[in-house]
Amino acid sequence: MIKKISHIAIIVPDLDASLAFWRDTLGLELSHTEEVASQESIVAFLPAGEGEVELVQPTTDTSGAARFLARRGPGLHHIALEVDNLDEMLARLKAKGVRLINETPIAAAGGNRAAFIHPESANGVLVELYEAPRQ
Amino acid sequence: MIKKISHIAIIVPDLDASLAFWRDTLGLELSHTEEVASQESIVAFLPAGEGEVELVQPTTDTSGAARFLARRGPGLHHIALEVDNLDEMLARLKAKGVRLINETPIAAAGGNRAAFIHPESANGVLVELYEAPRQ
Numbered sequence: 001m002i003k004k005i006s007h008i009a010i011i012v013p014d015l016d017a018s019l020a021f022w023r024d025t026l027g028l029e030l031s032h033t034e035e036v037a038s039q040e041s042i043v044a045f046l047p048a049g050e051g052e053v054e055l056v057q058p059t060t061d062t063s064g065a066a067r068f069l070a071r072r073g074p075g076l077h078h079i080a081l082e083v084d085n086l087d088e089m090l091a092r093l094k095a096k097g098v099r100l101i102n103e104t105p106i107a108a109a110g111g112n113r114a115a116f117i118h119p120e121s122a123n124g125v126l127v128e129l130y131e132a133p134r135q
Numbered sequence: 136m137i138k139k140i141s142h143i144a145i146i147v148p149d150l151d152a153s154l155a156f157w158r159d160t161l162g163l164e165l166s167h168t169e170e171v172a173s174q175e176s177i178v179a180f181l182p183a184g185e186g187e188v189e190l191v192q193p194t195t196d197t198s199g200a201a202r203f204l205a206r207r208g209p210g211l212h213h214i215a216l217e218v219d220n221l222d223e224m225l226a227r228l229k230a231k232g233v234r235l236i237n238e239t240p241i242a243a244a245g246g247n248r249a250a251f252i253h254p255e256s257a258n259g260v261l262v263e264l265y266e267a268p269r270q
Contacts, residue, residue: 001162004184005140008214012258021257025231026216027136027224048216049139050185055258075259076211079143081161081183089162096160122156123147123190124210 001089006080006130007045007052011069015044015057018074022046028053036109041065043109054109078116078126086113086131093117105131136224141215141265142180142187146204150179150192153209157181163188171244176200178244189244213251213261221248221266228252240266 012018015033023030028046035042040063044055056077058066068077083089086105093100101116108114108130117127147153150168158165163181170177175198179190191212193201203212218224221240228235236251243249243265252262 002183005143005186005188008140008143010258010260018258021233025228025233027227048137051140053140053214073259075254076214079188079211092162093160098156098160119210123145123153124208125145 001083001085003082003084003132005051006082006128006132007054008079009043009054009056009077009128010075011056011058011065011077012074013057013069015042015055018055018057019044022053022055034109035059038107039063039065039109045109078128080114080128080130082132083129084131086115086129089129090115098122136218136220138217138219138267140186141217141263141267142189143214144189144191144212144263145210146200146212147190147192147209148204150177150190153190153192154179157188157190169244170194173242174198174200174244180244213263215249215263215265217267218264219266221250221264224264225250233257 022028031045031047033042033044040060041056041058046053056065058069060066099118099121101118105113105115113131115129119126157163166180166182168177168179175195176191176193181188191200193204195201234253234256236253240248240250248266250264254261
């Protein structure tokens with residue numbers, strides 16, 4: 001049911017300064033940047049093979065990303081795994097007693113469906129389950 | 136020069152308890168476990184597409200992984216990006232003033248070559264550059 005690592009999200013205070021490292025120094029390509037209203041952030045997408053590194057700059061002081069940045073500084077925020085059927089996966093996780101942040105799917109970047117597992121159920125890791133649109 | 140996301144490493148205190156979530160609940164497959172002497176850890180490898188989730192249980196109290204676990208609890212430890220030529224990449228990073236933990240490659244799991252970039256140069260993220268053996 002899990003198809004691949006979809007992306008790794010890194011919270012940063014300044015997208016341009018971060019691109020100087022991830023794009024210009026490390027050599028990843030920048031596919032595009034997108035304002036993700038639901039996350040109150042601007043996100044830069046840098047493909048790496050079949051996955052992506054995402055740099056997330058909060059645009060407000062109130063989002064989860066902004067509070068993470070204020071509390072812990074820049075760093076790894078979450079990993080996203082692509083699933084083929086998000087509804088089935090969420091039903092399965094609920095049945096097994098996994099603590100979910102989103103019991104029903106939310107809108108992720110690009111308008112796709114996603115849901116987050118609480119770090120308490122996943123060894124301290126914030127895990128996004130991401131469902132790509134069917135081709 | 137960067138080919139893909141090679142793996143995401145998560146430090147855990149108890150591999151069996153963690154497999155109950157990542158394998159049995161989430162549905163990832165366990166390919167194998169391996170004692171990685173250079174990291175003083177036992178590592179479980181769970182493929183996801185072209186990448187892997189790695190669960191790392193320290194086997195001593197002195198390794199970087201053990202100190203991370205003691206200080207911060209379980210969680211995301213590092214991401215690994217696969218490069219086609221590690222020597223070239225390290226030369227490039229040094230020329231650009233990036234702070235490296237390993238100026239020359241070390242032995243990673245499977246006997247492959249790797250080097251770590253210091254989080255200070257990478258938005259608080261510990262980044263492993265991993266060179267797979269040439270086919």
